[in-house]
Amino acid sequence: MLLAVVGGYLLTESATALLAWALAALGMARSEAVVLGMLLAFVLYLGLLVWAFAERRLARLWLVLGVGTLVAIGLAHVVQGAA
């Protein structure tokens, strides 16, 4: 339960930032990219939560949320370093 709520949040937060960055890199106005990312974030988080609560294999849950978050945070660092 905690894994779903916290893990899902962390993944959403970093994925949102990455998405916004990618959109901006593709030429969208920066503020627009940020806002669009934020709007989509809640849909993503909600999807992750529903899935997490329905998923029976705990290992898979850990895999997706854990690894996903780590990858997203790592990428965000790379991006930040490049900027």
Added chain:
Amino acid sequence: MKETFRLSMLWLHTWAGVVLGSVLFAIFWMGSLSVFDHEIDRWMMPETRIAEPPVGFSLDTFAGRAAEIAPEASEWSLSLPRERVPYGYFSARDTSGTSTHRFRIDVTAGEAIPESETLAGTGFIYPFHYMLHLQWMNLGMWIVGMAAMAMLLLLISGVVVHARLFKDFFTLRPTKKLARSTLDAHNLSGVLVLPFHVLITFSGLVIFAFVYLPQAPDLVYGDSEGLSGQFRVDAFGFGHYERERMGVPARAAASLDAMAAWATSEWGGTAPDDVRVYHLGDAGGYVMMRRGDQKQVGFDRDAIYLDAATGAELDRFETAPVMRAQQFLLGLHLIQFDHWALRWLYFLAGLSGCVLIGTGFVYWFEKRRSKHAEMSQTGLRVVEVLTIGSVTGIMVATVAFFVANRLLPSGADFAGLDRATLETRAFWLVWVGTFAHVGLRRWRGAEMRAVWREQTWALAALSAVAPVLNGVTTGMHPLRAAGEGQWAVLGMDALLLATAALAVVVARRLGREAPEAAPAVPKRPSALPKPRPAARPATGSMPLPSGDGAPEATGVLGGDGAVTGDETPAVARPPVARPSPEDRAEP
């Protein structure tokens, strides 16, 4: 987690509901009241009951007054009055950057309105709705955000759990067994208003997205300024145009009224409602006007910058498309636009959210009880205390807040607390008191329904007293309020009386024997004694009062068709031919 998707969702629905139900109820209750936050302000702040400014209000005349109010000012800003707010907000700043704080001002007289010694609707009830008055590290906001996510999950899982969504939509069996009728009311208030609940919860999250997701602006802008940096300029247009003082006195000053008229024509007839004047008296002086948002849903407010000397346009800010969409969602949630019919619908829909949560709780109890408490008695007790305290308790506390507002004398000061603080302390004390009341009474062996009944009586008494106190302390009794066009005050009195009347109905029905003995046809309020203040029959107001007390009503009693039915004509179908409905799978 569970064997099937549906069972997982049922588990989720039950636990998320029990754990966060209390918080959600408080949020929905305060949110519903916030729909009328300005009206509550008029009631609680008698000094702001001024007449609406006349149509021909002149900015140039006001500018003259502003120079007298703030002679040192190098810039000032005025938010204009609007339909629900008869006064403006004024603030000024001198060349050294010292600001006066923003205060209420009667724009026609050009005089400050005395400081209100209350937080009232916009200062207490509305912030309660989104941050629970827990400021430490934004804790309240995070709790509300979590509750909102839980609400979305509850809505989704509720729909999944619900196999016969459509059929139950037309079913209300008010006189059946408690569990059955409660579940009907739960389903009904959930399904009928489902689009509203989804929308209001989602848009509420969007409002504070910047708090919940702080990383995106920094990553995109490559800084660590979050909202205060360039993002703020790009997204909201704050400081979109700026220029320095020239150090030369201005040779002329163009008419502000003419600028406003021009901006209005540029915006297709929408007048500005926010005017800022920079570098007063300097040749570099300029004026910013923001478009009013009362005639549109969205919150996006374009701005035009004009030269103070010539009135020529210098620059303009237009909200970008995605931001416009985001601001539309905000506007949908915050309903600052003028539309009374929609405003009442928001209020009713919000209260139906309260019904939804309250009935969810009561259904949970009934299921537990019928299963002879497989969980510990202590756990059950805790949920009982939480439920009653967070349903009727918060209502009692809210009305106590109104009563305290009318009882405390101006300048009241006790133990170093000012009047505004004393009012909110009254709220918190009463609220905590209601929890204690449940705990004590149950511990002494009182029935649940007896506890519900006592709190409902308390609600009735306080709601009946509040309008009387308003009449006595401010002299604005309903007749005078109607005569002077103070509809906010009149409406608030009417709603309080209606709440009192409804609470009496509910309390009396709670006083009868077991639910099975309840009459087949729920009694109408007219059959019952009126509450004491005979100023105006409460039933003469809008249909909304029913929602007010509905949570207790639907909650404890079997037969509350009348209450929920009020808002929802579709409900009125009698029990469908389904003699013994099988209940849902047990959580």
